[in-house]
Amino acid sequence: MSSNKVTAAPPTGRxxxxxxxxxxxxxxxxxxxxxxxxxHVVLVWIxxxxxxxxxxxxxxxxxxxxxxxxxxxxxxxxxxxIFDNQLFPALFNNLILMVWLFLCSAIGVLLAYLLDKxxxxxxFYQSVYxxxxxxxxxxxxxxxxxxxxxxxxxxxxxxxxxxxxDFVGDQSKLFEIHLPLLDFPLGLSKNFAALLIAMAWRHIxxxxxxxxxxxxxxxxxxxxxxxxxxCNEWQTFRSVVFPGLKPINVVVAVITVIEALRAYDIVAALxxxxxxxxxxxxxxNSLMGEGGGYAGRGSAFGMxxxxxxxxxxxxxxxxxxxxxxx
Amino acid sequence: MSGHASVxxxxxxxxKRFLVQAVLGTIAVAWLVPMVAALLSSFRYFERDxxxxxxxxxxxxxTLDNYREAWRVGSxxxxxxxxxxxxxxxxxLILLLSSMVAYACSRYSWKFxxxxxxxxxxxxxxxxxVIFQPxxxxxxxxxxxxxxxxxxxxxxxxxKVAVILIHVAxxxxxxxxxxxxxxxxxxxxxxxxxxxxxxxxxRQYRQIILPLCRPAFAALATLEFTWLYNDFFWGxxxxxxxxxxxxxxxxxxxxxxxxxxxxxxxxxxxxxxxPTLAVYLALQKHFISGLTLGANKG
Numbered sequence: 204m205s206s207n208k209v210t211a212a213p214p215t216g217r218x219x220x221x222x223x224x225x226x227x228x229x230x231x232x233x234x235x236x237x238x239x240x241x242x243h244v245v246l247v248w249i250x251x252x253x254x255x256x257x258x259x260x261x262x263x264x265x266x267x268x269x270x271x272x273x274x275x276x277x278x279x280x281x282x283x284x285i286f287d288n289q290l291f292p293a294l295f296n297n298l299i300l301m302v303w304l305f306l307c308s309a310i311g312v313l314l315a316y317l318l319d320k321x322x323x324x325x326x327f328y329q330s331v332y333x334x335x336x337x338x339x340x341x342x343x344x345x346x347x348x349x350x351x352x353x354x355x356x357x358x359x360x361x362x363x364x365x366x367x368x369d370f371v372g373d374q375s376k377l378f379e380i381h382l383p384l385l386d387f388p389l390g391l392s393k394n395f396a397a398l399l400i401a402m403a404w405r406h407i408x409x410x411x412x413x414x415x416x417x418x419x420x421x422x423x424x425x426x427x428x429x430x431x432x433x434c435n436e437w438q439t440f441r442s443v444v445f446p447g448l449k450p451i452n453v454v455v456a457v458i459t460v461i462e463a464l465r466a467y468d469i470v471a472a473l474x475x476x477x478x479x480x481x482x483x484x485x486x487x488n489s490l491m492g493e494g495g496g497y498a499g500r501g502s503a504f505g506m507x508x509x510x511x512x513x514x515x516x517x518x519x520x521x522x523x524x525x526x527x528x529x
Numbered sequence: 530m531s532g533h534a535s536v537x538x539x540x541x542x543x544x545k546r547f548l549v550q551a552v553l554g555t556i557a558v559a560w561l562v563p564m565v566a567a568l569l570s571s572f573r574y575f576e577r578d579x580x581x582x583x584x585x586x587x588x589x590x591x592t593l594d595n596y597r598e599a600w601r602v603g604s605x606x607x608x609x610x611x612x613x614x615x616x617x618x619x620x621x622l623i624l625l626l627s628s629m630v631a632y633a634c635s636r637y638s639w640k641f642x643x644x645x646x647x648x649x650x651x652x653x654x655x656x657x658x659v660i661f662q663p664x665x666x667x668x669x670x671x672x673x674x675x676x677x678x679x680x681x682x683x684x685x686x687x688x689k690v691a692v693i694l695i696h697v698a699x700x701x702x703x704x705x706x707x708x709x710x711x712x713x714x715x716x717x718x719x720x721x722x723x724x725x726x727x728x729x730x731x732r733q734y735r736q737i738i739l740p741l742c743r744p745a746f747a748a749l750a751t752l753e754f755t756w757l758y759n760d761f762f763w764g765x766x767x768x769x770x771x772x773x774x775x776x777x778x779x780x781x782x783x784x785x786x787x788x789x790x791x792x793x794x795x796x797x798x799x800x801x802x803x804p805t806l807a808v809y810l811a812l813q814k815h816f817i818s819g820l821t822l823g824a825n826k827g
Contacts (some may be wrong), residue, residue: 208641212653224637224730225729228729228730228731231729231730231731232633232637232730233630235632235633235646235734236629236630236633236634238626238629238651239627239629239630239649239701239705240630240645242626242694242697242698242701243648243649243652243698243701243702244648245698246660246664246667246694246695246699247655247660247662247702248648248652249667249698250659250660250661250662250663250664251655251659251660251668253662253663253666254659254660254662254663257663260638268666279807307775312818313533314553317549317552318553318698320549322546322549322550322553323550324550324553327557328553328557329811330810331557331560331561332556332557332560333809333817334564334806334809335560335564337759337802337805337806337808337816337823338756338759338802338805338806339759339760339761339777339801339802339805340759340761341759341761341777341778341780341781342759342777342780342798342801342802343783345780345794345795345797345798346563346564346567346795347563348794349567349570349791349792349794349795349798350563350566350567350570350791350795351562351563351566353630353791358563358566360811362824404560404563406549408560409630412817416817416818449801451659457654461654461656461682464656465611465657465658467654467657467658467761467762468761468762471761471762471765472761472777472781473779474781474784482656482658483656483657483658486658486659487658487661487766490661490662491665491766492602496664501662502662505656505658505659505662506659507657508656508658509656509659511825512639512654512655512656512659516651516654517619517651518648519542519650520647523650524643524646524647528683
């Protein structure tokens with residue numbers, strides 16, 4: 204699809220040049236771009252830069268900002284040594300979430316592929332798989348907590364063999380790994396595993412819809428050519444269809460990574476059961492509420508999250524705008 | 530499309546089709562179970578029914594009591610009004626501002642086209658937690674007349690205007706990206722003809738480009754509506770009084786008070802989910818094209 208666009212697009216310079224406009228039109232254009240950009244920069248980019256600066260400072264978040272003092276990398280040193288029992292479990296949960304959401308994305312791709320086969324009821328299936336996406340993460344959390352996971356009468360507890368399981372409260376680990384430099388084990392707690400299931404419910408449909416649209420607009424001639432060349436279904440998918448959907452692959456990869464790193468709502472809405480901490484809740488809690496008052500350390504946590512995201516953001520932006528730049 | 534279908538159906542035996550249906554059907558049932566179970570339990574008595582008989586029992590009587598109670602205690606209607614007070618102005622401003630940037634960057638070539646698009650797209654992907662602390666301060670130090678808000682601090686912090694502003698700043702990124710892709714598909718000759726007729730830049734935007742972008746606006750509006758309505762973070766962080774928070778937070782309040790009455794919480798969940806589900810079912814086509822406009826790069 205995008206390749207069609209590129210070949211159909213007029214050669215560069217055929218759009219109206221800015222310099223050919225009248226003075227009044229130029230001012231109008233500057234205002235049209237200026238107001239939204241001002242708002243966006245002041246409320247998104249400047250705070251991000253300020254967080255970066257704050258992460259090198261010590262400040263109690265109450266007294267005037269002028270009392271903040273520069274402490275170099277001290278906050279970073281602290282979060283990686285003294286508070287490593289907060290940082291690493293949260294990071295580990297984000298990592299597990301990312302791996303998990305990638306698995307879910309693969310299921311989403313599979314569902315889209317099956318739905319693309321012109322079978323009966325495609326529209327119905329599509330609606331059913333997709334509807335959790337329109338629900339708030341907070342609502343998703345509570346539906347699962349009160350109906351599926353509930354200790355006494357939850358559906359999963361009735362199907363589960365043996366004693367009732369406290370899905371949302373049980374913080375014992377499903378597995379643990381010991382890393383050489385940490386004096387505590389990292390692991391996947393049972394209640395976080397329960398949250399993973401609720402998140403999968405929402406993520407799979409999202410990916411499915413994106414891929415289905417891509418598959419629908421995929422050039423059938425390419426598939427036919429592959430079939431004539433003797434490719435079986437899997438080979439066709441792997442070497443023709445999947446690479447051909449690169450724009451969508453990129454979007455899905457970014458959505459998956461960013462969703463995994465930004466996860467906050469569902470954990471916070473369930474009042475952060477122990478064992479389910481993620482970077483999002485860690486940053487928020489060290490900046491406000493009872494754990495607040497350590498603006499520098501909270502910002503350092505925030506910058507760790509930011510650095511993890513920015514790599515993917517840059518990759519995405521390069522993938523999207525490369526053809527326009529060249 | 531038909532060629533596509535025939536390629537697939539030639540190789541597919543009947544058994545294979547049956548298997549596909551079986552797999553898709555099973556997953557669909559699994560997908561519906563949590564929602565249907567929540568819906569059912571929201572209509573059941575808690576103390577004399579589910580608690581005694583369990584969820585798998587056949588309900589002896591159905592009731593609307595849970596809805597009444599949740600409606601009252603969670604003050605759903607009040608929260609709904611407050612949420613709309615945030616969502617509707619945000620939605621309008623997001624579409625207005627992003628269409629202006631998209632117009633300027635996609636219909637005219639100047640040095641900073643790509644820079645602006647990158648700025649907005651990357652900003653939209655920024656984790657909210659990274660920016661909220663300084664943002665908190667910025668809002669706190671911005672004077673705002675109390676007459677225009679329901680706080681008495683004289684600053685923007687804690688007002689719905691603050692939430693609207695951050696929604697607009699954030700979501701403009703995504704919409705700019707989608708709209709600029711959409712506007713590129715509008716033939717440039719239209720603009721040139723208007724230019725020859727002496728139409729100004731603003732007039733072209735207002736009378737030619739905006740009406741042509743209606744499908745993209747419809748798609749983005751449905752999508753953004755659910756995103757803004759479902760927001761949990763900004764409402765919880767910027768509006769510190771519980772009563773002022775948007776509807777998604779009210780369920781957390783209920784959870785605090787009725788932690789064990791799951792039927793009540795199920796009823797509240799259903800009421801909170803209803804507006805977005807209704808929008809989705811009514812405007813499914815727009816909803817999906819909104820997502821794919823962003824993904825397919827126009």
